[in-house]
Amino acid sequence: MPYEHLDLSTPKPVLSWANHELDSRETQMAQNVASLPFVFKHVALMPDVHLGKGALVGSVIATKDAVIPAAVGVDIGCFTGDTLIPVADGVNYSLQELAEKGASVNVYSCTSSGKIVVTQAISRLTRRHASLVKIVLDNGEEIKCTPDHQFMLRNGTYQEASNLKIGASLMPFYSKTDKDGYTLIQQNYSGRWQKAHWVVVRSGLLGEIPKFVGQRTIIHHKNFNQSDNHPNNLEFMGHKDHSAYHRSLVERNSHWQSPEFETTRKKALAAKAKTQEGYEFYAQRGTKNILKYMKDNPQHFLKAVADNGVRGKEYLVKYNQSPQGRKKSKEIANRLYTCDTCGEQIKSPIGLHNHRKYEHGYNHKVIAVIPLEETENVYCLSVPEYNNFALSAGVFVHNCGMAAVKMPFQQNQLEGKLKKIRRDIEAAIPVGFNDNKNIEKAVTNWQGWRDFKELHSGVQRLENKALKQMGSLGGGNHFIELCLDTDGQVWLMLHSGSRHIGNQLAQCHIATGKELAKLADNQLPDLDLAYFVKGTSEFAAYWRDLQWAQDYARFNRDVMMERFKTIVEKHLAGGKPTKPLLSVNCHHNYAEQEHHFGEDVYVTRKGAVRARKDDYGIIPGSMGAKSFIVKGKGHHDSYCSCSHGAGRLMSRSKAKKLFTVDDVVKQTQGIECRKDRGVIDEIPAAYKPIEEVMNQQQDLVEIVATLKQVVCVKG
Structure with a gap:
């Protein structure tokens, strides 16, 4: 349904996607906001709109050079447009180039255990005129990004750019091209090199790997470009069929039967036999042939191997004691191996292993973090499944948060386990006003505690409480839910925020805004709409604290989601860690600097979710209704927004x-x-019927998955 232009006598229009007429109090709130002098273009009301404090819950307010401290928000960390990204098609593209193309691409991501995979992502312009820092790595690469962007450390955790320590070990991304033109990727969990097309396949992008009777399964590059590993360019074939296919091309290209090609082919086979992968292949094939020979010719085999040990010992001792044997042993002992990271020549394989371990740790290190004076437009990739991506500079970085996770479990695995799962959740995650009795290491190690003393003086006494509440749910409409989609797939979903510390920060700044409004004799329609003007110390303090609170909220959800995931894995996978099939993050009640209708504005989404084109989001219903995973359509009149739920009735x-x-x-x-x-x-x-709310915003989002909860935990 298209929006309705409300008939209100206000300086700025009000556009409504609501499925009901506003009552007198709701109408007055909408008029109050639309009358503020710094409101930009219009106010947008989402389908779940209802009464709030100062402004309607479900309203999206764009402002010029001012913010209303009635929301909690954070900017998303991002990179300058010239930052290069390695893509599976073998080309390094800049983030700006990818954003201008607008299409999804296949990029490299890394699990917390160090396994590199290929997944889909999309690039977008996320902020204009952003402040920057420069990260310098020991491989000579320089990365310019916002101070808050998170880099993946070698242990699988994340650290913001501005807080990176000199010498910090980052999760590396090593790639190279072999002599045949194939792209190789080094797996961080094992140190072994793997062909990129098999990384694509084992990431599930080509579906199930087929078997060919009497043949090995291989991967054919359709365009004959071995570095182009885009899934559409890859095709499964049996190795004999593959060879026959190439032979069929003889008329088109006589190279395949030329002496030059045969020489190259034999050299390639010999080189392959020297690699670990090739050695294993030929060893398996040889073993198979020998076993067949032993079975088919037992008498001849026994005769052939008679006295092998006696004869072999004599020749081996004689060779080792000869000048030639001594020379060979010395040569092997002094053979040099090249370090892939720094190029240094190291003696012996054991020496190379120790060099890599102690000099590089198999990864890049930070050698400088430099604040920059200039500002630039910045970009980021949205990577829903893994929440990180590789830079061509050789490291992995985070994308934007999570709040819902699709798990590799089916409905039938839940039978008889729901009550136990609920009890475990309630035992592991405090709800309501409760705190954590024991504080885990991940919480105490959170980097945000370093900046606590910079926050508003009114919350300084709350540090211990904030520490204990990290990883707790709260009450009201906050929830933890185990859900099923229409295919019977299991989802984990939770909704929580910055707990008591976030609320107190907001109250402190709201009080300051009201006091300033009184001193300046501002004639506001509602004192709860007191605001800060850009360029003032109050604006700067509020924006700083707002970012800290949103970081707290995000990490709070991460801590709970990890506990939640562990509980479900305990009951459905015997405690074995599993890889999510999709992770989705969406914030609401936050402010962000964005670009709309050709201008830079501050957008406050109070009870609304960002829904740019292809943005993943969550629109939950009430505790007995459906919820929806959605993709945004980028509707410009809604400031690329949608509802954050059903909304109270x-x-x-x-x-x-x-x-x-x-x-x-x-x-x-x-x-x-x-x-x-x-x-x-x-x-x-x-609450309002969620189906009606979804019907009112068909022009704002498309539904990706429909969920129904089977376990719900509330405060």
Whole structure:
């Protein structure tokens, strides 16, 4: 459904995607916001719009050179447009070039264990005139990015660019081209080189690997360019069929039967036999042939190997004691091997292994972090499945957060386990006002604690509480849910924020804004719309604290999601770690600097989600309704936004008066969750029907997956 242009007498228009007429209080809130002098172009109302504080929940407000401290937000860390990205087709593209193309590309990502895979991503311009730092690596590469962008460390964790230490070991990306033109990728978890086309295949981009009777499965490059490993260029074939196919090309290219090609082919086979992969292949083939020979000719075999040990010993001792044998032994002992990282010549394979381990750690190190005075437009890749990507500079970096994870489990694996899973979640993740009794190392190591003393003085007493609440859910509409999609696939989903510390930061800055408004005698329609103007110390302090709070919220969700994932793996995979099939992140209640209608503006999404073209997002229903994984359509009039959920139909107090525990039991039938007085205000009937809300924003998003929860944990 297209939006409605509301008939309001305000300086700036109000566009509404809501599926109901605004009541008098909602109308007044919309008028108040649209009357502010710094509002840009128009105000957009999402389908789940309802009463809030100062501004409607579900409103998107673009402003020029001012922000209203009623939301929590953070800029997304990104790179300058000339940053090069290695793509599976064998070409290094700049982020700006990829953004201008607009299409998805296949890039390299890395799991926390160091396994490199290939996955899809899309590049976008994310910020204009952003502040920058330069990261210098020990391989001579320089990377310019925003100070908050996260780099993947060698242990699989992340660190913001501005907080990287000199000598920090980063997760490396090593690639090279072999003599036949094939791209090789070094796997960080094993140190072994692997052909890139097999990395693509084992990442699942060509589906299941087929078997060919009596043949080895090989991969054919359709355009005969061995460095082009785009999935569309790769084809499975049996090795005999592959050879026959090339022979069939003789009329088109006599090279395949020329003496030159035969010489090259024999050299290639000999070279292959010297590689570990080739040695294993020929060893297996030789073993197979010998075993067949032994079976078919047992008498001849026994005669052939008679006295092998006696004869062999005599010749071996004689050779080792000869000048030629001594010379060969000395040669092997002094043979030099080249370090792929620095090019240094190292004696013996063991020496090379130790050199790599102690000098390089199999990865690049940071040698400088330099703040830059200039600003530039910056870009980033969206990588939903793995949340990181490789730079041509040779390291892996993070993309933007997560809040929902598609797991490699099916519905039938959950049978009889829902109650146990719920109990384990409630035991592992504090809800409501509860804190963590034990603080895990990942929490105490979070880099944000370094900046705590820079936050507003009004929260300095709360550091210990913030530490204990990291990895806790909270109450209200926050939730942890185990869901199933329409294909019976298992999803993990959670909604939480920056807990008490974020709320207190917001309250401190809102109070400051109100005090300034009174001193300046600003005639605001609502004092809760007090604002800070860009260029003032109050604006700078608010923007700094806002970023810190959003970083806290993001890491808080990461900590909970890791615990949640571990619990589900315990029950469905015997505790074995698994790889998510898709990870999705979406923020709401945040402010961000963006470019709309040809101008740079601050966009505040209060109870709304960013929905640029192909942005993944989550639109949850209530605890008894469906939820949706969506992709944005980039609707410019909504400032590329959509709803963040169903939206409340009635207040919490009204819901508690209108409904009973029996109503909760009926409306959450089939769901493993609390069914008591403490969750009556979260009953499904207190929210708008999610199907209607989704119908109102068909022009804003497309549905990727429809989910229904089977376990729901609330505070």
